[in-house]
Amino acid sequence: MVYAATYVHPVDYAGYLPAAIGNAGFFLLFSCAVAAISSAIEIARLRRSGMIAVPQARSSNRTMIAVLSKSVVGALVVQVFGIVWLIVSYPPVGGDLPWIVIAMYVTVIAFHAMLGALLGALLPWVVAAAAALTASYCWLGFTQAMPFPAGRYLSGVIVVQCCTVDTALTPGPIAVTVAFAAVSAFLFFALVRTLVTTARSRRRRRASVVLRVLTAWVAAILVTLLLPITQTYTPVQDRTDSELLCDGTAPRSCLFPEVAADGTVRRTIDTMWTNLTDLGLTVPPDITGARGDSTPESVHMAIRAGMTPSEVVYSFTSSLLPATGVAYCDESDYQQRQTAAYVAELWIEEKGGHGMDIGAIQTQAHDADGEYAPFRTVPIESQVHWVTATLPILGTCDRPVPAFPTS
Structure with a gap:
């Protein structure tokens, strides 16, 4: 033992x-x-x-x-x-x-x-x-x-x-x-x-x-x-998609029976999706608890049975970030992209997990270069606009990361 x-x-x-x-x-x-x-x-x-x-x-x-x-x-x-x-x-x-x-x-x-x-x-x-x-x-x-x-x-x-x-x-x-x-x-x-x-x-x-x-x-x-x-x-x-149990329309969450059994994971997903979309962030309406890369039409999450709400929130957040990680374009740009990714991650966790018993977001411990604390003080519309513009370009070198909004 x-x-x-x-x-x-x-x-x-x-x-x-x-x-x-x-x-x-x-x-x-x-x-x-x-x-x-x-x-x-x-x-x-x-x-x-x-x-x-x-x-x-x-x-x-x-x-x-x-x-x-x-x-x-x-x-x-x-x-x-x-x-x-x-x-x-x-x-x-x-x-x-x-x-x-x-x-x-x-x-x-x-x-x-x-x-x-x-x-x-x-x-x-x-x-x-x-x-x-x-x-x-x-x-x-x-x-x-x-x-x-x-x-x-x-x-x-x-x-x-x-x-x-x-x-x-x-x-x-x-x-x-x-x-x-x-x-x-x-x-x-x-x-x-x-x-x-x-x-x-x-x-x-x-x-x-x-x-x-x-x-x-x-x-x-x-x-x-x-x-x-x-x-x-x-x-x-x-496992085949035919084994998934789907429920809802917006969001529509599809989970394997072992995960969907107690309802905690599905409730957490629904609450987090609602929190983010109510703020104006565009989140795909289809969420699948199975392997695969997320697309503009669907989110694929890493899921297991018995997950706590905080673990679901973290998995959901990770699924909205680039699957391949932050793109390395050049030395100075990479550091900026890393900082932007950390800020976006903390923001999604905090706003998406609002109203749920997931524990306090440790912003001081995880604050990237001290950028998250001032980011939280700008108008919520500016926060949503920046996150919306930043997420699609973190994994590519096509465009530079937008500058953080200021109040």
């Missing part, structure tokens, strides 16, 4: 079930370690006892499955605890359960269990346990640190920080990870079975199986790395 509280931030998953399930991938560091260490110890003891070589009622396959299943189940309990802890801490208000991610967790844990079992088949149990922990951590860390996206699909941590409320998980790339982990688990199981049940005197058979398994595993790695669908950093895609 301490680990999750440190590295898993509620802003990454609160209010959206797919994001909560995806961020539980952080717990693979623990569940995979449990699977690897437990399997290494169990197989090392089984090999040392010689039980699997003794004729029994059930086959060696069933004996090994019975032993290793305990390790897998124990690791799954750790992973489920992580999922439940995230969901209970900040209950999601919507989103479908991503079963493909659940399948991925199961197969990845099984793969690490077989990795530990392989080390248990080769080393004494104390050494095998330490080696299994190291191998599990190194595999997760190595695949995550690869300099190209496809390497991430060799582990299950690809879905951590996976998605915002306006995106959804893409099943195809995740299915590749499921397939790779399942194939790896099967190959390592076959290798462990051969090493444990085949007499050491039959070196040729053991070597033949080792060579075939490693060849197949390398082939599985190469296929995973070269597939076109594994060339994206994170397996997400934009």
Whole structure:
């Protein structure tokens, strides 16, 4: 829980079930370690006892499955605890359960269990346990640190920080990870079975199986790395506009169900739009809580479930400013544009948030070159005229920024 509280931030998953399930991938560091260490110890003891070589009622396959299943189940309990802890801490208000991610967790844990079992088949149990922990951590860390996206699909941590409320998980790339982990688990199981049940005197058979398994595993790695669908950093895609829930006419706000559930975001948007337009500022009547650049006809905001009014006001304000930032034309002009952008931002936040419980605007802390305080004293018509003229040209070098009005 301490680990999750440190590295898993509620802003990454609160209010959206797919994001909560995806961020539980952080717990693979623990569940995979449990699977690897437990399997290494169990197989090392089984090999040392010689039980699997003794004729029994059930086959060696069933004996090994019975032993290793305990390790897998124990690791799954750790992973489920992580999922439940995230969901209970900040209950999601919507989103479908991503079963493909659940399948991925199961197969990845099984793969690490077989990795530990392989080390248990080769080393004494104390050494095998330490080696299994190291191998599990190194595999997760190595695949995550690869300099190209496809390497991430060799582990299950690809879905951590996976998605915002306006995106959804893409099943195809995740299915590749499921397939790779399942194939790896099967190959390592076959290798462990051969090493444990085949007499050491039959070196040729053991070597033949080792060579075939490693060849197949390398082939599985190469296929995973070269597939076109594994060339994206994170397996997400934009949600469709058909999922948006639209309400009103002026303004007309379109939000995803998870955001629109409590009504706070929509009310804040409506109030802010009304405040600004009542002052005479032209604001597009269509507001969409989804990815995209704002246009003269519509505003696209960064939205998540559970946002406070102050966060909505800040997001709305940012959406009215240039998406690419302030244009750099020359040294002196750039400083002037930066100052103008800060003043416009503070003005929109203050005027748009009027009448809402968003906390005081910290004008002294954020005042750009001391320009905002005198700007507030000029007639409101002059303020609106300056903001209206300034916003469209902050992101271009076509025209200089208008001078601040004076009283």
